[in-house]
Amino acid sequence: MDNIITIENLIFEYNKGDESHPVRAIDNLNLQVERGSFTAIIGKNGSGKSTLAKNLNGLLLPTEGVIHVDGYDTRDDDNIWNIRQTAGMVFQNPDNQLVSAIVEDDVAFGPENLGIDPAEIRRRVDKALKDVNMGQFKKKAPHLLSGGQKQRIAIAGVVAMKPKCIIFDEPTAMLDPKGRAEIMSIIDELHAEGITVILITHFMDEAVRADRVIIMHEGRILLDGTPQKVFEQEELIRSVNLDVPLMVEMGAKLRKAGIDIPQSIITEEEMVEYICQYE
Amino acid sequence: MSIRVENLIHIYDKGMPTEQLALDNISFAADDGRMVGIIGHTGSGKSTLLQHLNGLLRPDSGKIIIGDTDITQPGVSMVEIRKKIGLVFQYPEYQLFEETVAKDVAFGPKNLGLSREEIDERVREAIELVGLDYEEMKDRSPFELSGGQKRRVAIAGVVAMRPEVLILDEPTAGLDPKAHKDVLNMVEEVHKRTGNITILVSHNMADIARLCDKIIVIDSGKLITSGTPYEVFSKKEELRAVGLELPPVTRFTETLRERGIDLAATILDTDTAAEQIAAYLKGKAK
Amino acid sequence: MIRDITIGQFFPGDSVIHRLDPRVKIIATLLFIIELFIVDNFLGFAIAALCLGVVINVSKVPLGYIVRGLKPIIIILLFTFTLNMFMIDGHVIWKWGFLELTEEGLRTAVFMAVRLILLIIGSSMLTLCTRPLSLTDGIERLLSPFKKIGVPAHEIAMMMTIALRFIPTLLEETDKIMKAQQARGADFETGNLIHRAKSLIPILVPLFVSAFRIAQDLAMAMEARCYRGGENRTRMNEMKLKKRDYTALVLLTMFLAVIITESKLF
Numbered sequence: 001m002d003n004i005i006t007i008e009n010l011i012f013e014y015n016k017g018d019e020s021h022p023v024r025a026i027d028n029l030n031l032q033v034e035r036g037s038f039t040a041i042i043g044k045n046g047s048g049k050s051t052l053a054k055n056l057n058g059l060l061l062p063t064e065g066v067i068h069v070d071g072y073d074t075r076d077d078d079n080i081w082n083i084r085q086t087a088g089m090v091f092q093n094p095d096n097q098l099v100s101a102i103v104e105d106d107v108a109f110g111p112e113n114l115g116i117d118p119a120e121i122r123r124r125v126d127k128a129l130k131d132v133n134m135g136q137f138k139k140k141a142p143h144l145l146s147g148g149q150k151q152r153i154a155i156a157g158v159v160a161m162k163p164k165c166i167i168f169d170e171p172t173a174m175l176d177p178k179g180r181a182e183i184m185s186i187i188d189e190l191h192a193e194g195i196t197v198i199l200i201t202h203f204m205d206e207a208v209r210a211d212r213v214i215i216m217h218e219g220r221i222l223l224d225g226t227p228q229k230v231f232e233q234e235e236l237i238r239s240v241n242l243d244v245p246l247m248v249e250m251g252a253k254l255r256k257a258g259i260d261i262p263q264s265i266i267t268e269e270e271m272v273e274y275i276c277q278y279e
Numbered sequence: 280m281s282i283r284v285e286n287l288i289h290i291y292d293k294g295m296p297t298e299q300l301a302l303d304n305i306s307f308a309a310d311d312g313r314m315v316g317i318i319g320h321t322g323s324g325k326s327t328l329l330q331h332l333n334g335l336l337r338p339d340s341g342k343i344i345i346g347d348t349d350i351t352q353p354g355v356s357m358v359e360i361r362k363k364i365g366l367v368f369q370y371p372e373y374q375l376f377e378e379t380v381a382k383d384v385a386f387g388p389k390n391l392g393l394s395r396e397e398i399d400e401r402v403r404e405a406i407e408l409v410g411l412d413y414e415e416m417k418d419r420s421p422f423e424l425s426g427g428q429k430r431r432v433a434i435a436g437v438v439a440m441r442p443e444v445l446i447l448d449e450p451t452a453g454l455d456p457k458a459h460k461d462v463l464n465m466v467e468e469v470h471k472r473t474g475n476i477t478i479l480v481s482h483n484m485a486d487i488a489r490l491c492d493k494i495i496v497i498d499s500g501k502l503i504t505s506g507t508p509y510e511v512f513s514k515k516e517e518l519r520a521v522g523l524e525l526p527p528v529t530r531f532t533e534t535l536r537e538r539g540i541d542l543a544a545t546i547l548d549t550d551t552a553a554e555q556i557a558a559y560l561k562g563k564a565k
Numbered sequence: 566m567i568r569d570i571t572i573g574q575f576f577p578g579d580s581v582i583h584r585l586d587p588r589v590k591i592i593a594t595l596l597f598i599i600e601l602f603i604v605d606n607f608l609g610f611a612i613a614a615l616c617l618g619v620v621i622n623v624s625k626v627p628l629g630y631i632v633r634g635l636k637p638i639i640i641i642l643l644f645t646f647t648l649n650m651f652m653i654d655g656h657v658i659w660k661w662g663f664l665e666l667t668e669e670g671l672r673t674a675v676f677m678a679v680r681l682i683l684l685i686i687g688s689s690m691l692t693l694c695t696r697p698l699s700l701t702d703g704i705e706r707l708l709s710p711f712k713k714i715g716v717p718a719h720e721i722a723m724m725m726t727i728a729l730r731f732i733p734t735l736l737e738e739t740d741k742i743m744k745a746q747q748a749r750g751a752d753f754e755t756g757n758l759i760h761r762a763k764s765l766i767p768i769l770v771p772l773f774v775s776a777f778r779i780a781q782d783l784a785m786a787m788e789a790r791c792y793r794g795g796e797n798r799t800r801m802n803e804m805k806l807k808k809r810d811y812t813a814l815v816l817l818t819m820f821l822a823v824i825i826t827e828s829k830l831f
Contacts, residue, residue, distance in 0.1 A: 044455045045426060059789055081791050089789040092453075096782035099790075101575070101730045105698045108801035110790040121801040139577055143733040146321065157790060173453050176321045176482050178522060202455050205527075241457035246527050246549070253553035259560050268531055276538050278560050333748050358750065366748040373738075374745040376770035386767065390750025422774070436749055 004165050004196050005033040005056060005087070010065035012051055012219075025051040027219035028065075035164070038197040040207035040227075043216035044241055049200050052216070053169045056198070057087040070164060085114060088158035092170040094150035095143075103145075103153055104129065104138040110161040121160075128156040132186055148179025155186060165196035173202060184209065204245040208266050215242065228264040247271045280346050280443050282332075282476055283308040287341035289327055289500075301327045302338070303500040309493060314470055314477045316491035316508075318484070320522045324500035325480055329446055332478070334360040345444065358391055365442030369449045371433035372426070380406065380424075380432050381417035387440040405439035406432075408472065410465045427458030431465065438469055445469070446478040451486070463490065484526040488512060488547045496523065513545040528552050574634075576693040582624040583694045586810045587703025593817050594691040600824045601680050601687070609827050610679050616820055617687055624694050634689050635682065642678055649674035697729040699802065705795075706804060719795025731779060735772070742771045 010029045013022035026048045033039055043049040054060040055067055058074045070086045072079035088110075091097045100106035104125050111121040129135045132152040142150055151171055158166055168187065172180040184206055191197045199210060207213050213230040215223040217240045223230045231237070231248045238244065247268055251261040259278075265271050289302040301324055309315045319325045330336040332343060334350055334357055342349045345363045349355070365387075368374070377383035381402050388398045406413045409431040421432050434450065450466060451459045463486060470477040481487050487494060487508070494511040496503040498521035504514055512518070512529055524530060532546045532555075541559055546552045582590075597613070604610055621628060635642075655669030692700065705722035712718050743753070746767045753764050 044457050054785075057789060059785060081793070084789060084791045089786075091782065091786055091789075093782055095734055096779045097786035099730060099783070099787060100726060101697045105696075105801070109787075109792070112799050112801060113791040113793065115797045115799050118799055118801055118803045121799065125801060141575075141733070142730070143737070154786075161790065177524065178320060243456045246531070249549060250528075250531070250553060250556075253549065254557055254560075257553060257557035259557050268527075268534070271531070272534050272538060275535060275540060275556060275560065278563065330744065335744055335747060357752070361748070361750045368741065368745045368748065371745065373775060374742055374749075374767075374771050376767045376774075386746075386751075387749040390752065440750065 001032070002035045003032040004035040004070055005031070005198075006068045007031040007055075008066045010052075010055065010067060011063050012048075012055060012060065013063045014051075022063075025219055026055070029219070029221060031214070031221065031224075033165075033196060033198065036191075036194055036196055037212060038191045038210045039199070039212045039214060040210035041198065041200045041214045041216060042202070042204070042207055042242060043222075044202075047216040048219040049216045050169055053089065053167050053198070053200055056167055057084050057089055059089075081114075085161050086163055087165045087167060088161055088163035089167045089169065090151070090154050090158055090171050092173050094147045094154060094174060097154050098142045098150060098157075101141050103134065103140050103142060106142065106153060107138075107156045107160050110157055114161060124160040124162070125156075128160040129153075131159055131189070132156045133182075146179060147175045148182045151175065151179065151183050152186065155183070155190075159190070163195065165198065166190060167198045167200070169200050170202065171199075172206065180206075204243050204248075208245050215240070227266050231266050232263045280476070281308060281310045282444050283342070283344040284332070285342040285344070287328070287331060287343065288339050289331065289336060290339050293339065301500050302331070305341070305497070305500075305502045307495050307502065307505055309476050309478075311476060312474050313493060314467075314479060314491045316487040316494040317478060317480045317497060318482075318487060318494060318523060319497035320482075323497045323521075325497055326448065327500070328497065329366060329448055329478075329480065332444070332446060333364050333366040335366075361387075361440060361442070362391060363442060364444045364446065365437040365440050367434050367437045367445070367447045367450060369452055371437075371450075372421075372429035374436075375421040375429060375433055378420060379418050380411075380421050381413075383421050383432060384435045384439050387436050391440060401439045401441065402435075405435040408438055408465075408469050409435040410461070410468070411435070427454060427461060430454070430458070430462060434462075434465070438473075441473070442475065444476045444478065445473075446480075448480045449482070450479070451481070451483065466490075484512075484524060485528065488526045488529070496521070498522075508547055509545055512547065532556075574692065575695070575697055576626045576630065578625055578694065580624045580694070581809060582620060582690075584809065585694075585813055586804055586806055587695050587699040588707055588804065589806070589810045589813050589817075590691055590695055591700070591703050591707060593813065594688055596817060596821060597687045598684060600821065601684055603828055604680075604824060605828055607676075607679075609824055610676075610683065612823060612827060613683055614679075617683060617690070620690060621686075624690065626690070626693050631686055631689060631693065635685060638681070638685060642681060645681065646674045646678050649677050698726055701725045701729075702800060702802070702804065719798075723795075727783070731783075734779070735776065738775050739768065739772055742768050742775075 008030060010026055011024065012026040013024050016023050041049050051060060055062060056069065058080045061075055067074045069083045072083050074083055098106045099109050107125045107128055108121050111124055129138055132155050134149065134152050134156060137145065137149065142153060172183050175183065187197055187199060188209065199206065201207060208227045210227060213225065213227045214221055215230060215237060222240060223233055223236065231244055234244050234248055234252055245266055247266055250271065251263065251265050254261045261274065265274055285306050287302050287305040291299045291301050305328060317325055327336065331338055338351055343351050350360045375383050377386065384402045384405055385398050388401050403413045406416055411428065411431055421429060424432065437445065447466060451462050454462060466477065466479065467490060479487065479491060491508060493505065494508055495505045496511060496518065503521055504511060504517060512525055515525060515533060518525065525533060526547060528549050529545060529547055532542050532552050536542055542555045546555065601613060604613060621631065650666055650670045651664050653667055653670035653673050655667035657665050657667055659666040701722040705718045708716055708718035708721065751764060751767055753761065
């Protein structure tokens with residue numbers, strides 16, 4: 001298997017005021033992410049999922065353990081810019097990650113930092129804005145855009161750096177349903193183009209789109225597998241105060257009522273098809 | 280006690296080239312002990328409406344009558360309005376500023392000019408109403424709390440003013456599933472225990488369908504439709520036309536109905552949906 | 566309200582003025598300001614105003630929009646005007662109590678007011694017609710020769726860029742916080758000075774907290790996008806002087822010459 005990210009025995013601790021009692025946010029975690037895959041990471045606040053995300057591109061460095069991103073060790077200072085270019089990141093708050101007062105200049109910020117040739121930056125910026133359907137807004141000021149539009153600009157800013165992998169840290173948490181839908185369809189497109197996607201989210205309907213779901217709890221991996229496999233564990237998931245997708249809940253209720261619904265059904269389309277052809 | 284909104288009109292930038300009709304003849308009413316949901320996509324005029332209810336904006340015409348006071352009348356003091364109507368904004372934790380939780384919650388009651396004893400009593404009551412332990416929380420800094428706790432403290436700050444109408448704008452925005460549930464349960468609890476009128480604004484149709492007695496749908500400053508969750512969510516086409524969706528479970532059962540599965544129309548909860556689907560499938564298997 | 570302020574705002578457009586090299590525009594603005602202080606008669610102002618008028622006309626920024634930007638300084642304007650009017654000795658033309666309006670005073674008052682208005686409009690033309698980022702780029706480039714003596718040119722420019730980006734965001738934030746506190750019964754309008762100053766605390770504390778949160782988030786986001794200071798950084802919009810920039814420089818020199826000659830002659 002060709003892995004873009006490998007994590008070995010990762011421990012991450014930080015100090016919360018008291019030096020002698022560090023808080024352990026990530027507790028001996030091992031993980032490989034396959035190139036080109038779409039992984040969703042779920043967990044409640046404080047489960048360590050955001051800390052994990054920031055470890056993946058060297059924004060945070062392991063207390064113990066090793067992380068390799070596309071072959072580069074994140075602890076090695078010489079690699080840090082390669083790593084951050086390889087693994088781009090989109091954050092939660094659409095307002096607080098845009099640097100420039102003009103959309104296209106903001107998208108150019110990353111490539112400019114990489115020292116890319118001006119003509120090439122121009123090409124990349126135009127392409128990236130087109131990819132997120134924001135071409136007609138390129139001269140606008142970000143504060144005049146909606147939350148979803150701002151988040152699309154943030155994605156374009158990462159795409160223009162030509163990353164192999166993009167980590168989305170709760171990109172839809174602050175958006176309305178329309179904005180959420182826009183961002184999710186862009187994430188699907190990026191994945192289809194071959195970019196490795198790591199999506200950190202609270203929303204189960206977003207997680208079912210992934211090829212792989214990881215549920216984190218107290219700094220460790222609680223469940224890891226295909227969405228079908230993971231969501232079979234409805235009770236375990238609920239016991240750590242998380243939801244399951246609506247169709248998983250529906251399936252469980254129907255099974256209780258004596259209807260034989262396969263556990264592999266987790267999306268609405270699958271459920272509708274199954275019910276319609278039920279004999 | 281009741282709230283009646285009559286023919287509310289608000290125009291932004293009146294007389295300017297940018298003039299815009301923000302609220303277009305909105306009327307609705309709610310009685311004591313009711314929970315009213317307001318839905319509409321971002322920019323539909325919801326926030327403008329809420330700010331009118333709280334006296335932050337004045338209408339160009341129309342009335343807002345709480346009990347028997349029309350709060351749009353010039354003579355009505357702001358203190359009087361705040362006593363009647365409490366407004367919790369989106370991300371209310373961003374407004375916390377005091378050194379301790381108790382002091383922050385006391386800010387509203389203090390502004391109402393209450394006596395010290397009264398303030399202390401209300402602060403204690405409000406903190407416990409939002410599901411926090413008064414003794415444990417009162418001296419802590421609001422800035423060191425978790426996201427969900429901060430939000431509760433912020434809501435307590437408005438609850439402590441004992442409003443007859445409590446308005447919450449997206450009270451669960453940005454919270455994780457656990458905190459989301461907790462805050463909603465808390466809102467329900469406050470509503471039941473105080474018997475107030477609660478107005479809940481949310482994009483989450485499942486929450487709105489589950490909690491509210493009545494729903495108001497707003498688009499481009501107009502009231503599109505209103506009624507019980509059942510009535511409103513049976514108008515699928517109308518909602519879609521203004522960019523709103525059905526609650527996920529309703530959308531699912533409606534899709535099944537379109538495919539010829541015989542279910543009741545507009546099912547709003549998963550239990551009923553599962554029961555009906557099971558009954559249908561069992562009938563088919565026989 | 567606070568959002569009416571147009572000073573420092575950018576007015577999108579595609580005129581020749583908009584397309585000029587920012588460095589040329591910065592130098593032009595600086596020269597224009599210096600010239601306003603060289604000028605010592607109304608003819609000179611008339612020439613300056615005429616040139617400014619031509620620039621405004623070419624830029625296609627509506628005059629009304631520019632004039633609106635004067636609103637916030639009206640008080641300063643009136644204050645200096647009144648002060649000048651009565652405080653300068655000379656030929657008395659009107660008297661009321663201890664107030665003496667002199668011919669010289671009136672002249673100076675009008676003179677100063679005209680100067681101030683031209684100064685504000687002239688410098689706001691720079692920001693109105695220059696994309697904020699080009700402006701900071703221009704400043705960075707103009708300052709870069711001074712890097713050797715320790716002037717942090719890139720850092721200054723980056724700070725300005727971020728300030729420009731976040732001023733509207735913070736204004737919005739302020740508005741939200743004010744409304745939220747008003748909903749909790751806060752009163753910012755009545756009471757004596759101390760009371761009013763105190764009533765700002767519920768706004769300022771959350772605003773600072775917000776600003777710190779933004780700073781933290783933004784720093785993280787910038788790092789994630791490989792920001793590492795000005796070293797080895799390229800720019801999408803390269804700055805090269807074009808024909809129009811040279812034309813502008815020639816025109817500017819001519820304008821300078823006219824003003825200097827004029828002030829020597831009259």
